[in-house]
Amino acid sequence: MAHAAQVGLQDATSPIMEELITFHDHALMIIFLICFLVLYALFLTLTTKLTNTNISDAQEMETVWTILPAIILVLIALPSLRILYMTDEVNDPSLTIKSIGHQWYWTYEYTDYGGLIFNSYMLPPLFLEPGDLRLLDVDNRVVLPIETPIRMMITSQDVLHSWAVPTLGLKTDAIPGRLNQTTFTATRPGVYYGQCSEICGANHSFMPIVLELIPLKIFEMGPVFTL
Amino acid sequence: MLDVEAQEPPKGKWSTPPFDPRFPSQNQIRNCYQNFLDYHRCLKTRTRRGKSTQPCEYYFRVYHSLCPISWVESWNEQIKNGIFAGKI
Numbered sequence: 001m002a003h004a005a006q007v008g009l010q011d012a013t014s015p016i017m018e019e020l021i022t023f024h025d026h027a028l029m030i031i032f033l034i035c036f037l038v039l040y041a042l043f044l045t046l047t048t049k050l051t052n053t054n055i056s057d058a059q060e061m062e063t064v065w066t067i068l069p070a071i072i073l074v075l076i077a078l079p080s081l082r083i084l085y086m087t088d089e090v091n092d093p094s095l096t097i098k099s100i101g102h103q104w105y106w107t108y109e110y111t112d113y114g115g116l117i118f119n120s121y122m123l124p125p126l127f128l129e130p131g132d133l134r135l136l137d138v139d140n141r142v143v144l145p146i147e148t149p150i151r152m153m154i155t156s157q158d159v160l161h162s163w164a165v166p167t168l169g170l171k172t173d174a175i176p177g178r179l180n181q182t183t184f185t186a187t188r189p190g191v192y193y194g195q196c197s198e199i200c201g202a203n204h205s206f207m208p209i210v211l212e213l214i215p216l217k218i219f220e221m222g223p224v225f226t227l
Numbered sequence: 228m229l230d231v232e233a234q235e236p237p238k239g240k241w242s243t244p245p246f247d248p249r250f251p252s253q254n255q256i257r258n259c260y261q262n263f264l265d266y267h268r269c270l271k272t273r274t275r276r277g278k279s280t281q282p283c284e285y286y287f288r289v290y291h292s293l294c295p296i297s298w299v300e301s302w303n304e305q306i307k308n309g310i311f312a313g314k315i
Contacts, residue, residue, distance in 0.1 A: 090251075096243040096292045112243050112292050151243065153255060155295060179256040179293070 001136060001193040002166075010167045013192060013213070014184050017169030019083050027076055034072075093151035093183055097142070101154070101161030101174035101196070104203035108142050122206045135205065136193045141212040145219035146186045154180045162197035165209060171197055186213045244289040255293060260313070262290035263302060267315040 002010055012018040098109040110116040120138045128134060144150055154163045156174035164171035172182045194209040250258040266286035273280045290299065305311040 090246050092246065094242045098293075098295055100295055100297070109296055111296065112241075115296070117296060153293060153295075157297065177256070178254050179259055179295075180253050181255045182253075 001133065012169070013167040013186050013188055013190070014169055015187065016083070016087055016184070017167065019086065020169050023079050023083055026079060030072060030076060091149045091183055091185075093149045095145070095148060096151045096153060097144070098153045098155070099142075099163050099174070099209075101156040101158075101163065101200070101207075103158050103201050104196075104207040106163070106207060106209060107157075108140075120210070122208055133193070136195075136208050136210070138208060138210045141191070141210040143212045143214060143219065144186065145216040146189050146213045148216055149183055149185045152182050152184070154182065159200045160198045161200050161207070163194070163209060164197040165192055165194035165211060167192045168211075170194075173198055186211075189213045189215060241288060244292050259290055259294035259298070262286045263294060263299070264313050264315060266290060267306070271315060 009017075009021055009024060012021055095110075096112055098111070100107040100109070105119050105121045107117065107119050118140050120140045120142065122135065123132060123137045123139060125134060128137065152163070152170075152172070154172045154174045155178060156176045158176060160176075161174040162171060163174055168184050168186065170182055170184055172180050174180070190213055192211045192213065194211075196204055196207045196209070198204075200207075244258075244262075247258055250261075263286075266283055269283035269286060270280050273283060302311060302313075306315070
């Protein structure tokens with residue numbers, strides 16, 4: 001989860017998110033360099049004692065400052081498209097979970113092997129135990145195995161919602177009448193948080209998502225199925 | 228339901244519906260609906276011909292894994308009442 005006053009991205013829990021963090025660092029460095037260059041040029045312009053009011057025709061400079069930005073844009077676009085296609089790869093999921101958004105809670109269905117269906121409500125402040133996270137913890141977490149390709153099918157029963165878990169690099173809209181598919185593979189166990197990411201009414205801020213990722217051997221023993 | 232023995236997947240051979248190249252895009256609603264239709268059409272055809280409906284259970288497992296159960300229940304209710312819009 002994010003800590004207070006966090007500015008950067010959360011640590012990655014999936015290979016795609018690792019790629020996204022690297023891309024973000026790459027693009028941000030380019031942005032910083034351009035901003036620094038512009039600020040420096042502005043500073044020089046404001047503090048120079050030189051005056052020449054007859055400058056005209058700077059063809060070479062004009063060529064350079066057209067070609068160079070084009071190259072910079074290509075250097076940003078290539079990794080970006082690489083990651084875009086990477087997210088679209090055909091992988092072979094081992095598990096399918098359905099996530100259905102309601103006002104204002106999520107329903108999760110594990111129906112590959114049986115019929116486990118449960119609701120996941122945010123814990124109201126009065127029900128928090130010491131150590132629980134306000135506005136983030138839920139009564140029933142989504143328990144999933146690590147190092148397994150998992151397919152999430154996301155939809156909504158009423159209005160638009162969005163199922164997001166930043167540490168996995170996931171955000172998929174829950175649209176009524178549509179069944180959006182997203183896949184991910186978690187690389188490490190832990191408890192990961194996300195929040196509804198599409199305005200959906202009064203309690204939009206109060207329907208979080210909590211994933212509990214556990215080793216595959218323990219998941220197979222079936223703790224998920226004992227309510 | 229998957230509590231019926233005939234519909235249980237063969238041991239060790241079923242995990243989840245595989246990638247279906249007929250539905251490569253993000254919106255899998257057609258995948259879910261098509262398997263639901265195929266299951267019922269398969270049941271109807273094989274029952275009419277007096278054959279075992281065991282092969283139809285593949286479609287059952289696919290739509291059961293992909294479709295939200297509330298949709299399935301409402302479609303089953305419509306079929307029972309004769310108002311289902313799909314062609315079976």
